[in-house]
Amino acid sequence: MSTMMLLRPAQGDKRGHKGMDFTECYGDTVSSVAAAARSGCRKRVRRLIKRGFSVDCRDNRGWNALHEASAAGSKECVQEILSAAGAAGSSRGCHTYVNSLTHEGESACYLAAQRGHLAVVRLLLKAHANINQLTNDLSCPLYAAVDGGYKEVVELLLSKGAEVNRTHTASCWTCLHQAVYKGHSEIVRILVNVCNLEALDDHRISPLFVAAQYGQQQCLEILVNAGANVNTQAADLATPLLIASQEGHQACVDFLLDHGADPNVACSHDWPQLPIHAAAEFGHIGVLRRLIDVTDRVCDLGDGMVSPLYVAVNRHQSESVEMLLREGYSPDAQDCTHILGLRSPLTFALCRTSNKPYSESVRLLVAAGASFSEEDWIYALATDKTDLLQLILEHRWIPRPETLTRDCSVPRLHGKTVLKLQELRELLCVALNQVHFAACWLPLLLKAGLEPSLLLQPHMLEQAVGEVLNYLLEFVNWSTLSPPLKHILDRRRAEKSWEPCPHFDSIPCLSHICRLQVRLVLGPDLLMRTNAVQQLPVPSVLHGFLQFRDILKASYTHSPPSPLLNRIQGYRSTHQHRHVL
Template identity: 30%
Template sequence: MEIFQPDLIDQRDKQEKTPLFLAVENDHMACVEYLLDKGADTGIGNKDRETALHKACEQENADVVELLLTHGAGVNRACCRGWTPVHEAVGRNNVEICGMLLKAGANLSQRNSYGITPFFLAAQTGGQEVLTFLMNDGADVNFQMVDGATALFEASKNGHGGVVKLLLAHKADANKPTKTLLLPLHAAAQHGHLEVVNMLLPVTSEERIRESGISPLHLAAQYNEDEILEVLLQAGYDANAPLSPDHSCMYQDRRTTALYFAVANANLDAAEMLLEAGANPNQDTFNPLLVAVRQGNIQMVRLLAEHGADVNARMPNCQLAFPAAVLLCVRYPAMLKLLLDHGCDARACFQCQCASNSHPPAKGLCKDDLGLQKEEPCMQFCEMISAPSVCGWTGPIIDLLLDYVGHVKLCSRLRQLLDSHQDWVGVKDRTRNPPSLRQLCRQQIRQEAGLQRLPLLRTLPLPRRLIRYLHYDE
């Protein structure tokens, strides 16, 4: 004998699930049929406001979906996340259930709590079949979300190559920008989706890229996507394209070039690619060479110097009477020698305003925060090297610098520093005698060549021994 209690048919458990919801959740078709025949309410949701129809779509049970729709289940009911049953079906790329829901009146324009429509969700999740179904049903391929993102942008960001190809075939516009002016190509480059980048390159407007204020090269370099960087350079993207002021001001160092990103990431391969493509190593306010010196990245410093980076670059808002690179590598003689070999001005380190006269109390070192610190009076080399944190390097550093200058006189402070250490007496003695003719000749030749032509000395048809002599390689 059947015992039926109508007042219990829609009873809820602690999760606010009804018997109908539980029957659908556990795939008990006979129970679902029985409960519906007895008048179970299809519109009651659980604590997340998900109905039995949501659950059936989630589980991709087409028979249950059909049964629920036959009994009047609401196709546009939204859960607490704003998802409708059609969102559930689209998210699982289930064309059959989508068709059933659309016939029952599902609204394709309904958005979830994040403003995402079913069509946008299909692109986001890579559902090619359901995307085709929705486009055939009239979905707008160029519909933009609140933030300006299109389905093509989202598919590009997530690397869904098949979806990107499908959308482009249906006339999706690759040049519709987001509210931040980014294009699908930007998204693909940032996330390293090479296949998508190759599809978008022929259909992306260079003018729109310029209007965006940021090149895909910047994003590829920033996120160490070397393959993408190579493809973009081969496609002709400008290695010197600057960030717009709006983008540049987002960084404390006011960087503007893709090369700066590569150097800041210590990405030697990316930096080399950009330099070989013609990147100017002296375009940024804070020279990338100084970034590499500060990192102690001698390979990067060598690469930049060989491509014409200014070894005498100044540090913005930090007034120094000598090259800023010397300040940054005073504890690293090998780095300093490399810079001196490439023309770093050693003589400036000995041009003290006080000379033999007594010096005022030494100032502290400029704080190294990428050169954006408070402006201070011009600091002399002798002031810097006498700071307690670096004065222990005075002898070796001056000894090295003397190899790259002619006759110089030490100021009273430098002499004092050298006198303070018994092992440095020989360094001081070097300045009492004139440099050798060998050294003076080398200095004169290098001076006549000039900074820009120093690297070319190696290409001259001269004996190898002479080339080594000119480059301190003896």
């Protein structure tokens, strides 16, 4: 679901991409002087120049001898070449030559700075090299030296007046952005004294944001101590704290929080996303633990907010789900239908479950007491798989209807969360609309203490297959059914769509009447789910009988079921609310 996707793509190296990189020396394209300069052989360069070879012949990259000597870091060869260029023409011509550019727009000064050749850069600057000359991809000598981490070259260029706040590359990064990205903390320490700390790129990302995104803790500390804004926001409202939380940079998160970063600033235009959402979504448990302590709990249940449980469920981050629930976040959260199209974290977890019966997130939410809606019950009942229903019944207590009212319910009983009246209504409504799967869910529900008479509805008697109908009738006094229900059974018998058990034509035996009375007194929940029957003054051999264990379950009639999603959609469009309570 696109609205849940929080990932902000890595910025990458903002220098841009050069063209083809020709690094080999081709004899037919590289001049003799340039080849000698590349090898750093001053004597050979001098000898070739004296013999009249040109220092300005260019190869297929636009490189001349000065470019080669500067890139190779040969101060002596650079001196020879510059002397030859000066002797060959006016000082203006020498100035033009020292600033000649390759096809990529690289000057000799740029090539030397890019490779950290301090002495060569100093020599070229003395020869009036343009210190701020831009390359085709908007780099410059200072930016190249910063990128390479050449501190002494950076200091030299700054001392000679290099521009420090110009933007470079298509993404508008400054030298400070690049130094932080590369983690050159010593250079960052120099630049914070001369650069704009709040310079923004094309996404309104500051150098401090870059430090948080890439986990450059030392650079982050330098920037913060220099006065950079820890709560700066990018164009999409992301903060450094959010991006550090997303990337899992624990030390950066801790430092930001300790120095004034606000964990409750909304970081998205679409919905009130907070750093805790990013940590939960990407499963950074240490970061999540720290943020839980400082994040306003209004995000858990507040209207117009989104619980971090939603994003954790979206990414199947069960560890995040478990921690949030353990720290008191509500398994029901708030209804986010208007924001995300989701009613609850449980509904989301169920619809995110693939081919498995249920996900770990579903298990955690059910165990934490998440409420069930009609749609949630469909996942448990509209299938021949019983894993999810069994999980639910492990953690839910089905109460006797008479113990519930519309206004109150028992929150927990015998260590289990008690189904509310509305949940029980919706469970029965879905069950009666999924009679085809009754052979699967009926034994489980009755064993879990559901009052059998709640299922003695016309629709059940009309639609259930014979085995299921016989199984249900074994749990009641079939001789006292209401006339309308008896009429349905008579009709089905006449149509031969149901073959009753032979003893259904007789009055129930006394033993059956007795166990029905025991169930009435104890209640089906206590009878079926506790050891209450074992406390009765009856022989132990009767315990199983009193709990209806002698009744054989019906077998499910297999037919190729449609995909669960189709069954859910079909249920939504065709089901009827059946008032059974």
